[in-house]
Amino acid sequence: MTLASTERASPIVTRRELSLSPTGLAVGLSFLFVAVALLARPLLPIDETRYLTVAWEMWNSGNYLVPHLNGETYAHKPPLLFWLINLAWAVTGPSEIVARLVPALSMPVAVFLTSRLGRELNATRRGAESALVLASMLVFVALSSMTMFDGLLTVCVLVGLIGLVRAGRGERSGFVLLGVAIGLGVLAKGPVIAVHLLPAALLAPVWAARRASWKGWYLGVVCSIAIGTAIGLVWAIPAAIAGGQEFANELFLKQSAGRVVDAFAHKKPFWFYIAILPLVLCPFTFSRSAIRSLVSWPSESAREWRLLTISAGCGFIIFSLMSGKQVHYLLPLLPAAALLMQRVRNVPDDLRWFVLTLAVCLVMIAVVVSLDVFDLPTLHINADGLLVLVGLAAMLMLARHDLTLAAAFTAIVFLGLHLHGWRSAFIPYDLGWVGTELRSYHDPDVAFVGLYHGEIAFLGRLDRPVAQIGSADISSWRTAHPRGIVIAVTDMYHRDLETQPDLQRPYRGGMMALWRPLQPEQTNAAPPP
Structure with missing residues (x-):
């Protein structure tokens, strides 16, 4: 039985049950989720606030080559997201909603490309319904709407998988598409794009159509890697030269090998992803047919579908072996999982x-x-x-x-x-009040008590770096900077503070405190009550 006949024999949703196409419904839901996330959820520290601060410093300085955080070079993430945000700001001006919209739009784009990948696999209806599966995954929906890099990476992975399918059919343009996806993936989140695409490319004899010689295939893969590497190096080499030796070392060494061998952050045990997998696949965790479809090896008549099993399975294993682990690292694996889980009947089955x-x-x-x-x-x-x-x-x-x-x-x-x-x-995560307070003063000096992660620079539209001081230095710093504002993250009882703050709000299980200037000089706005 062919794949097409199987689809006709057991559709998930009949046309009588669903008048709107599954792809249209999935994309529409994605836009709804994006709108709700942007309007009902504040900018969350410390990741989202940090990335918007990097984008703000890029905008404020006009340096689009080397990202900076608090005036120092920032090599932790590549620049594609920051470039896209600045491109949007060039049209609208600096705006929080616009900045957050840029990465959030990767959700409907990924949903649409999932449907397109199904079409490339000669299963148009199955691909369309898989888009609805992806748009129904709670973790995918929640994480894709956040200002992070994994949504952009997911789009790049899908483009690369489409390129692999086309190359498997003998289209040389597929290798070009794969190379572009690798290059954009490197600019989106670094060499991790290789984890998602190279295993499937190297194991092509398992899933691609049989051919007399595989020499041409692997030559095409090498050319794709060369294209992707060249795209990444077009930015990385000039940035490393301009950023200096320390920036270059962190860019080329710490952010690639460091995450694999011995993570400097987010270190988790190897079984971490297995433990959270039921949550990642929710609500389809509760569907026996969906789980059976996910783990089953596609039939010989549908060889190309093995591509999805290899991509998602190898990626999951490799990420489990890596030292650093976060839930959102699995985001680019979910479109392939959604295509494999499409044969769900009822949720739950019993x-x-x-x-x-x-x-x-x-x-x-x-x-x-x-x-x-x-x-x-x-x-x-x-x-x-x-x-x-x-x-x-x-x-x-x-x-x-x-x-x-x-x-x-x-x-x-x-x-x-x-x-x-x-x-x-x-x-406890909404720092909008801090931004309002900072913007009410003209170009203030600002000090942060403790380790600063870029929480406030974008919110306050600050033009200068934030000073980092200790809790015992608050009074002396305010005396030296009478126009300055001090911000501190403290426990609930302010045990480590020598003076009481002017404003304080709950913040991540503790409090965020703010001291106003001793001699405020304000323009264009009255001081907040």
């Missing part, structure tokens, strides 16, 4: 499977939390709101629903968490 997988999920999450390897933030969610969300989710999960209701489940949980979180969970 009550016993639901109860079993729910118990496994709870046990794994409990183990991860108890061993303190998840870096969980302090959340402040009212019990009544959480119970409502859990009740709505359980009603859908127990309703033996199809793919459209899986999307409804994700929409309810995502919208509920964001709308409820605006009043509770996100309050």
Whole structure:
């Protein structure tokens, strides 16, 4: 039986059940999730605030070659995201919403490209419905809307997989597309793009159409790698020269080998991704047919679909062996997983499977939390709101629903968490009040007590670096800088502060405190009450 006949024999969603195309529905949902995330969720420290600060310093200095953070070179991430944000600002002017919209748009683009990848695999309807599977994955939806680099990387990976499929059919343009994807992936998040694309390229005899000689294939792969490397080096070499020896060493050594061998941050045990996999695949964790489809090896009549198994499987194994681990590192693996999981029938298939997988999920999450390897933030969610969300989710999960209701489940949980979180969970992370206070003064000196991660420069539109001081230096620094503003992150009781602050708000389990200038000189705005 051919793949096409299999699709006709057992469609997930009949046209009577779903008048709108699955791709259209998936892309529409993605835009809805992006809008809700931007409007109902503040800019979250410390990652999102840091990346927008880097983009702001690039805009403010006019130096688009070497990224900077607080006046010093910043080699931790490549510049593609910062370039795109600055390109958008060139049209609209500096804006938080516009800056956050740039990476968030990778969500609907990735959803659309997932459908396109299915079409390239000669399964148009299956690809379209896989787009809806991807748009219904709660972790993908939540993380893709954040100002990080993994959404852009996901788009690059999908372009590369499309290029591999075309090259497997004998189209030389596929190797060019693969090379461009590698190059843009390097500029988006560094050499990690190789983890997602090279295993599938090197194992082409397993999935691509048989040919008399594979010499031409591997020559094409080498050319693709050369194209991608050249695209990356066009920026990296001039940036390394301009940034200096320390910047060059960090760019070429620490940010590649350092993450694999001995992570300087986010170190987790090898089983970390296995433990959180039920959460990553939610709500399809509770579908027996979806999990069976994910782990099954495609039939001989659908050799090209093995590409997806190799891409997602090898990527998962390699990331598990790496020292540094974060949930969002798995984001580029999810489109391939969605295409493999498309054959889901009901979610859940039966009550016993639901109860079993729910118990496994709870046990794994409990183990991860108890061993303190998840870096969980302090959340402040009212019990009544959480119970409502859990009740709505359980009603859908127990309703033996199809793919459209899986999307409804994700929409309810995502919208509920964001709308409820605006009043509770996100309050300790909202630094908008700090930005408002800083912008009310004209070009103030600013000092930060403790380790500064770029939390406030963009929010306050600061033109100068932030001084870093100790808690014992607050009074002396204010005396030396009477127009200066001091900001400190403290515990709830201010045990380490020698003077009481003028303003304070809850911040990530503690407090953020602010001291106003001793002699404020303001322009164009009155001081906040």
